[in-house]
Amino acid sequence: MYVVIAGCGRVGSSMAKQLVDEGHDVVLIDEDSGAFEILGDDFPAQFIVGAALDWDILRRAGIEGADAFAAVTDGDNTNIVCALIAAREFEVRCSIARVYDPLRAELFADTGIRTVCPTREARLMMLDAVRSCPMNTTGG
Amino acid sequence: MFVVIVGGGKVGLNTARSLTHMGHELIVVEQRRSRYELLKPELEEKLLFGDGTEIWVLEKAGMARADLVVAVTGDDEDNVIISEIAKLKFGVPKVVARVNNPRNQATFDLMGVDSTVCAATMMLSMIQHELPVHQFVPLLSLRRENVELVEIEVSHDSPAANMAIKDIRLPEGVLVIAVLRQGKALLARGSEVMLPGDQVLCLLEPGNEKALIRSFLPSRKPEDVQAETSIDAITE
Numbered sequence: 001m002y003v004v005i006a007g008c009g010r011v012g013s014s015m016a017k018q019l020v021d022e023g024h025d026v027v028l029i030d031e032d033s034g035a036f037e038i039l040g041d042d043f044p045a046q047f048i049v050g051a052a053l054d055w056d057i058l059r060r061a062g063i064e065g066a067d068a069f070a071a072v073t074d075g076d077n078t079n080i081v082c083a084l085i086a087a088r089e090f091e092v093r094c095s096i097a098r099v100y101d102p103l104r105a106e107l108f109a110d111t112g113i114r115t116v117c118p119t120r121e122a123r124l125m126m127l128d129a130v131r132s133c134p135m136n137t138t139g140g
Numbered sequence: 141m142f143v144v145i146v147g148g149g150k151v152g153l154n155t156a157r158s159l160t161h162m163g164h165e166l167i168v169v170e171q172r173r174s175r176y177e178l179l180k181p182e183l184e185e186k187l188l189f190g191d192g193t194e195i196w197v198l199e200k201a202g203m204a205r206a207d208l209v210v211a212v213t214g215d216d217e218d219n220v221i222i223s224e225i226a227k228l229k230f231g232v233p234k235v236v237a238r239v240n241n242p243r244n245q246a247t248f249d250l251m252g253v254d255s256t257v258c259a260a261t262m263m264l265s266m267i268q269h270e271l272p273v274h275q276f277v278p279l280l281s282l283r284r285e286n287v288e289l290v291e292i293e294v295s296h297d298s299p300a301a302n303m304a305i306k307d308i309r310l311p312e313g314v315l316v317i318a319v320l321r322q323g324k325a326l327l328a329r330g331s332e333v334m335l336p337g338d339q340v341l342c343l344l345e346p347g348n349e350k351a352l353i354r355s356f357l358p359s360r361k362p363e364d365v366q367a368e369t370s371i372d373a374i375t376e
Contacts, residue, residue, distance in 0.1 A: 053217060055246060077193055077217040080224075081247065089250055103195040104221070107229055 001025070004061045004092075006052035006082055007073035008035040011098065015070060016045055027061045030073075052082040058090065068094040076101050083113040144169065144206045144232075146192035146222050147213035148179050151238060155210055156183065167201050193221045195229060203230045211237040216244040223253045254284050268369055275357055276365045281346070288344050291320070295357045296336040306330030311351035315343045 001024045005012045008030040016026045016039065026045040029052045030036065036047045050057035052073065063069065069086040071079035076099045083097035096114045099105035105117035141164045145152050148170030159166050168183055169192035170176045176189045190197035192213065203209070203225075209232045211222035219237045226232040239245050239258035248256045268274040269291060280289040294301050300308045305316055305328050316328045320339040326332055334340065344352060350362035357365060 053247065054243060075217065077215070077221040081217045081220050084224075085247060085250065089246075101194065104193075104225075107195065107225065111224075111228070 001067045002062065002065065003027070003068045003070065004029065004058070004063055004066045004086075006030075006069070006071045006079070008032075008038065008047075009072065009074060012070070012072045013038045015072070016043075020044055027066075029057060029061050053078060053085070055085065055089065058082070058085065063090045063092060066090075066092050068092065069096065071095075071097045076104055080104065080108050080113070080115070084108075084111065087112040141207045142166065142202065142205055143208045143210060144198070144201050144203055144226075145210045145212065146198075147211065147219075147238075148172075148175055148183075148187070149212065149214060151212045152210070153179060153182075155212065156186065160186075169197060169201050193218050193225070195225060198222075198225060198230070203232065206230065206232045207234065208232070209235045211235065213238075214240055216240050216247070220244075220247060220251055220253070223248075224251060227252075249283070255282070264369075274369055275360070276349075276353060277369055278349075279341075283346075286345055288346055288349075290342055290344060290349065290352070291339050292342060292352060292356045294334050294336055294338045294340060295359065297359050298336070298356045299358070300334050300356060301336045303334060304330065305332050305334060308334065309355075311348055311355055313345035313348040314352050317341050317343055 003019055003024055004027045005016055006029045008028045012028060016028055019026050027048065028036065028045055029048045029050060031051055033049045048057060048061050052058065052071065063086055069083060069092045071083045073079055079097035079099060083095045086092040087095040096116060099115045099117055100119050102117050102120050105115040109115045143159055143164055143166040145156055145166060145168045148168045152168055156166055156168050167186050167188055168179065169188045169190055170179060171191045176187065179187050188201050192198060209222065209226040211219040213219055216239060223235045223237050226235050234254050236255045237248060237253045239248055239256045242258050242260045245256065245258060265277055265279050268277040269279065275293040277291040278288060279291055310316065318325045318328050318341040319332060319334060320341065321335065342352060349366060353362040353365050
C-alpha cells in the first residue's frame with residue numbers, strides 16, 4: 001500500500017513507523033523540516049517539506065495514485081481541507097482527516113472523506129474510567 | 141440583508157462599515173481578544189468573540205438566517221472551512237471568501253466557493269495593466285456568472301487593426317467594450333476604429349481566451365501569452 005501522511009507529529013510519525021514495519025510505502029509531508037528528526041536518520045520513508053494544502057506538494061508526495069491519505073497536522077481545518085483536496089482533485093478513495101472538534105468531524109464525515117475524532121474517543125474512555133472508580137465508602 | 145463576516149481584520153472591518161452604510165444588518169466574528177477589544181467600541185452589538193470556524197460560534201452569530209457569508213480571515217484553510225460550513229450546515233445562499241495566497245485559488249474553486257477575492261492576484265493584474273510590456277491581462281473574473289474582463293493589445297498584424305469595431309469578426313463569446321488609447325478609454329462604438337498598439341477591454345466567456353489572443357495577437361502563441369501573466373509566474 002502507498003500511503004501519504006500530512007503532519008509528522010506524534011501521530012503522523014508513529015503511524016509511519018508502524019506502516020513501514022508492516023511493509024507499506026510511506027511519504028510524509030510537514031512544513032517544518034525539523035519534524036522528521038523524530039524518526040531518525042535512516043528511516044525508510046520519503047520526507048517532503050511544505051504545506052499539504054499546496055497541490056504541487058501533494059503531487060510531489062505522489063498523491064496521484066496513492067492508496068490512502070492521512071491528514072494529521074495540528075490544525076483541524078488544514079486536515080479537512082487537504083483531505084478534501086486529496087479526495088476530490090486527486091481521487092484518493094481513502095482520504096482521512098483527524099479532527100479534534102466533534103461537530104466538524106461529524107459535518108465533514110459525509111463529504112467524500114473520513115474523519116477520525118480523538119476527542120470523542122477520549123470522552124468515552126474518560127467516562128468509562130471515571131465510572132469504574134470505586135466509591136469512597138469511608139465517608140468524608 | 142443579513143451578513144455574517146468572519147474575520148475582523150482591515151478587510152472585515154471595512155466591509156462591515158460599507159455594509160452598515162448601505163443599510164444592511166451584520167455581525168462580525170473575531171477570535172483574537174485584542175482585536176475584538178479594539179473593534180468593540182465601534183461595532184458594539186454587531187461583534188461576536190469566537191473562532192468563526194467553530195459551528196457553535198457560527199450558530200450563535202445567526203448563520204442560519206444569513207443571506208450572505210463573508211469569510212475574510214488571514215488563513216485560507218479557515219476561509220475554505222467557513223465557506224463549506226455555511227453551505228453544508230446552514231444552507232447559506234451566497235458565500236464570498238478571501239484568498240490570501242493565490243496558490244490556494246484552485247482549492248477555493250474546487251470547493252465551489254461562489255466568489256473569491258485575492259488581493260495579490262488583483263494587485264498583479266493592476267501592475268500588469270500599468271506596465272506596457274504585457275499584451276494580455278486578465279482583470280476580473282466572475283466565476284459564478286461565467287464572465288471575465290480582460291485587456292489585450294492589438295498588434296500590427298492583427299486582422300482587427302485599422303478596422304471599425306462593427307466590421308471586426310470577433311471570436312464567439314467575446315464582446316469588446318472599450319478601447320484604451322494614450323491613457324484614455326473610448327467606449328466601443330461600432331464606428332470606432334481600432335489602431336495597432338491599442339489596448340482593448342473585452343468581456344468574454346471563460347475558455348475563449350485563446351481564440352481572442354489568436355485574433356488580436358496572431359503572431360504569438362496563446363499559451364506563451366497566457367503564461368506571462370499567470371500568477372504562477374511570480375509565486376513559483
